[in-house]
Every structure is written in C-alpha cells, then in structure tokens.
Amino acid sequence: xxxxxxxxxxxxxxxxxxxxxKQSGLAFQEITVPLFGEEWSRAQDAGLQPSSGxxxxxxxxxxxxxxxxxxxxxxxxxxxxxxFWPRDDAARGIARAMVAEMHSSFQALRQVCPMNIRxxxxxxxxxxxxxxxxxxxxxxxxxxxSRFGHGGPFLFGTFGAADIYYAPVVTRFMSxxxxxPGFASAYMEAIWEHEWMQSWIAAAEHEEWVIxxxxxxxx
Numbered sequence: 463x464x465x466x467x468x469x470x471x472x473x474x475x476x477x478x479x480x481x482x483x484k485q486s487g488l489a490f491q492e493i494t495v496p497l498f499g500e501e502w503s504r505a506q507d508a509g510l511q512p513s514s515g516x517x518x519x520x521x522x523x524x525x526x527x528x529x530x531x532x533x534x535x536x537x538x539x540x541x542x543x544x545x546f547w548p549r550d551d552a553a554r555g556i557a558r559a560m561v562a563e564m565h566s567s568f569q570a571l572r573q574v575c576p577m578n579i580r581x582x583x584x585x586x587x588x589x590x591x592x593x594x595x596x597x598x599x600x601x602x603x604x605x606x607x608s609r610f611g612h613g614g615p616f617l618f619g620t621f622g623a624a625d626i627y628y629a630p631v632v633t634r635f636m637s638x639x640x641x642x643p644g645f646a647s648a649y650m651e652a653i654w655e656h657e658w659m660q661s662w663i664a665a666a667e668h669e670e671w672v673i674x675x676x677x678x679x680x681x
Contacts, residue, residue, distance in 0.1 A: 463490040464521040465533075468497040470666040472676050474577040474630035475530045477662060479518030481626040482534035484658045486541045490520075496671045531565050534623060546623040553610040557617070557624045560602050564627045571595040575634045576676045579666040583638050583679055596640060599631060603646055615652035629653050638680075 465483050467476035483490050495517065520527040520536065527536045538546045548554045570591035575583075588596070606617040606624065613619025617628070632653045635642060642650065653659060 463488060464493055465490050466493045466495055466517055466519040466521070468495060468517045469669055469671050469673070470494070470662055471579050471669050471671070472497060472577055472673055473517060474572075474633075475516070476518045477577075477630050477633075478530035478626055479520065479533045480662065481629060481658060482530065482537055482546075482623075483520070485534075485546060485621070485623075485626060486537040487545070488537065488541065497673060531561065534626065538623075546626075548610065548618045548622065550610070553618050556606060556610070557622065560606065560617070560624050561627045563602070564631070568595040568599065568631075571599075571631070571634065574680050575638045575640075577630050577633055578637055578676050579633050579663055581637055581677065585638055585680055588640075596635075599628070600642060600646055603628070603649060607645055607649060615649065617649070621656065625653060629659060 463483070465479060467473060467480055470476065480492070497517075516528060518528070518530055518533060520533045522536075525536075527533050534546060548557055570589065574589060574592050575585075603617060610618045614621075616622065617624045632650045634640070635650060636654065654663075
C-alpha cells in the first residue's frame with residue numbers, strides 16, 4: 463500500500479489517514495507531497511491525487527481511496543473492525559457519532575486555529591464560535607471518558623478510531639494554549655505521548671517547508 467500525505471506540520475487530515483494506516487498494522491509506503499508546492503502540482507498532473515488535490519490518499523494495488531474517513535473504514539474492513547471500533551454496541555455507536563461530527567463540524571476551530579505543530583500561538587481572544595466548538599469537543603470527550611474510558615487513557619479506553627480523529631484537535635489545543643479541565647489535559651497528554659504521535663511530531667519539527675498563511679498569529 464501507498465499513503466500520500468501532505469506536510470506533517472500542517473495537514474490534520476493527513477495525520478488522521480496516517481494514524482489509521484498505523485492502527486491497521488499493515489505495511490505501507492509513505493509519500494509526502496508538500497502542500498501547494500511544485501510537487502503538489504506535479505502530483506495532480508500525474509494523477510496521484512484523484513480527489514481534486516486533497517490528501518490523504520491510499521493506493522492499494524488497483525484500489526484508490528481518498529478522504530481520511532473512507533481510508534479508515536477501508537482499512538477496518540481489511541483487518542477487522544474491532545481494531546478501530548469498540549466492541550460494545552453503545553460505545554461503538556457513540557464513537558461513530560463522534561467521528562462523524564469531527565469529520566463534518568467544528569469549522570470555526572479549523573479556520574481560526576489551523577494545525578501547526580511547530581508553533582505556539584497566543585490568541586488575543588477566543589471568538590465565540592471557536593469557544594462553542596471547544597466546549598462541544600470537551601463535552602464529547604467527557605462523555606466518552608466517563609462512560610467508556612475505564613480500560614485505558616483514551617476516549618474509549620484503548621486507542622481507536624475516535625482518538626485518530628481527535629488527535630489533530632489535541633495538537634491545536636496545545637499550539638493555541640486552549641485551557642482545558644483536568645480530565646481533558648490527561649487525555650491530551652496520552653495522545654501527545656503516544657509513540658505514533660511522537661514519531662509524527664518529530665518528523666513535523668524537522669520539515670523544511672513553511673506555509674506562510676499558517677504561520678500568522680490568528681486575529
């Protein structure tokens with residue numbers, strides 16, 4: 463398999479696809495195409511990005527899957543859904559809803575606080591729409607941890623699909639100094655210290671590419 467991703471410092475969707483590939487346990491070749499650079503245009507021209515120039519993209523022989531959620535579901539079908547989703551019906555239902563909500567929502571947080579692992583920002587103020595997103599995310603984390611998180615430090619105990627989807631949110635909260643309650647801080651630490659996240663973070667810190675629009679202090 464080949465997984466095409468963007469810059470590790472900036473591409474939150476690439477992080478989700480990459481974590482899903484790691485969670486599958488399957489071997490894959492990682493191909494980085496820097497966002498908006500010359501290689502990005504060449505990759506589109508060569509047909510490596512069939513999804514209108516978006517990443518991540520998974521190539522598995524003749525199968526091409528784009529969109530991080532589709533990639534995760536494709537891999538779950540290959541290796542067994544229990545590797546990604548809780549076995550308990552109630553937990554699995556909530557996990558699916560949380561992943562779907564992350565996939566489609568929280569536009570204010572995404573816009574005001576783009577992922578930038580290398581930087582620490584000070585928000586002059588947190589816009590109301592962003593505050594609403596943050597509170598909703600904390601509500602979701604609190605419900606998952608209190609009801610289903612007894613088997614480990616992650617949202618549903620063991621690392622899985624929901625953690626894959628909220629991992630970029632953890633990096634955002636850290637980069638922008640978002641204050642969170644103790645239970646959320648402990649969860650964020652568990653995500654940040656996960657060996658796969660540490661590998662991704664180290665690679666992001668050593669990248670040479672800089673995208674100026676993501677380096678500005680939000681206003």
